[in-house]
Amino acid sequence: MTSHRDQSWTWETLLERPSLVLARGFVDSEQANSLLDELDRELPWQRPSLRLYGRTHLIPRQQVWMGDEGIRYRYSGQTFTSEPWHPAIAFLARRIKDCLTTRYLPKGLQDSQAIKQMNVNSVLINRYTDGNERMGWHRDDEPELGPDPVIASVSLGAERPLRFRFRDRSRPSFNIWLPHGSLLLMGPGVQHELEHALLLKKSHGLRINLTFRHVFLRQ
Ligand SMILES: O=C(O)CCC(=O)C(=O)O
Numbered sequence: 001m002t003s004h005r006d007q008s009w010t011w012e013t014l015l016e017r018p019s020l021v022l023a024r025g026f027v028d029s030e031q032a033n034s035l036l037d038e039l040d041r042e043l044p045w046q047r048p049s050l051r052l053y054g055r056t057h058l059i060p061r062q063q064v065w066m067g068d069e070g071i072r073y074r075y076s077g078q079t080f081t082s083e084p085w086h087p088a089i090a091f092l093a094r095r096i097k098d099c100l101t102t103r104y105l106p107k108g109l110q111d112s113q114a115i116k117q118m119n120v121n122s123v124l125i126n127r128y129t130d131g132n133e134r135m136g137w138h139r140d141d142e143p144e145l146g147p148d149p150v151i152a153s154v155s156l157g158a159e160r161p162l163r164f165r166f167r168d169r170s171r172p173s174f175n176i177w178l179p180h181g182s183l184l185l186m187g188p189g190v191q192h193e194l195e196h197a198l199l200l201k202k203s204h205g206l207r208i209n210l211t212f213r214h215v216f217l218r219q
């Protein structure tokens with residue numbers, strides 16, 4: 001078990017405002033290798049179809065929605081009910097929660113209310129067999145994620161760039177390459193100001209990404 005006292009990674013600030021910070025080696029490479037292999041074999045991967053502009057398409061990747069019991073997640077006209085936590089993923093969720101407590105956060109984020117409120121209770125896991133699988137431009141701004149979603153994204157397998165663009169085009173678009181075992185924190189404001197996409201890139205191999213989220217429960 002890794003504790004913060006022997007923490008071997010640090011946050012790297014990639015964008016100040018809104019905040020995008022990356023922790024390379026958040027999962028060390030040996031653990032990341034076995035996690036990639038284990039999740040690939042053990043998760044109940046699905047390839048749902050979604051409605052987009054009135055037409056139904058199979059999504060160009062596979063996914064699993066996982067989390068605390070009874071959490072539902074809606075997008076593009078479908079509702080997904082969470083799978084129970086896989087033990088290795090529950091462990092990662094625990095570590096992420098610990099890292100989001102004030103003393104471990106980078107300076108600029110220590111006073112963030114959105115991060116203080118962030119209580120990881122679910123994760124969307126995407127599996128991209130190769131570079132032909134992808135995720136189109138979007139924001140993670142579903143109402144159940146609250147007014148200012150904070151998202152913690154762990155990447156395993158092939159290193160691919162996540163492309164970001166400002167909605168108002170006020171600044172240039174850019175890539176963030178997400179190495180095996182890295183954690184990218186999309187901080188407050190990111191889902192308001194930017195869109196992101198995992199674009200097609202022919203040469204890449206298997207990649208699994210886990211976006212840890214806080215779904216606010218309706219009463
Ligand atoms: O695969 C990725 O890195 C992106 C995943 C993503 O944007 C999402 O799950 O909302």
Ligand SMILES: [Fe+2]
Nearest residue numbers: 138139140196
């Ligand atoms: Fe996303």
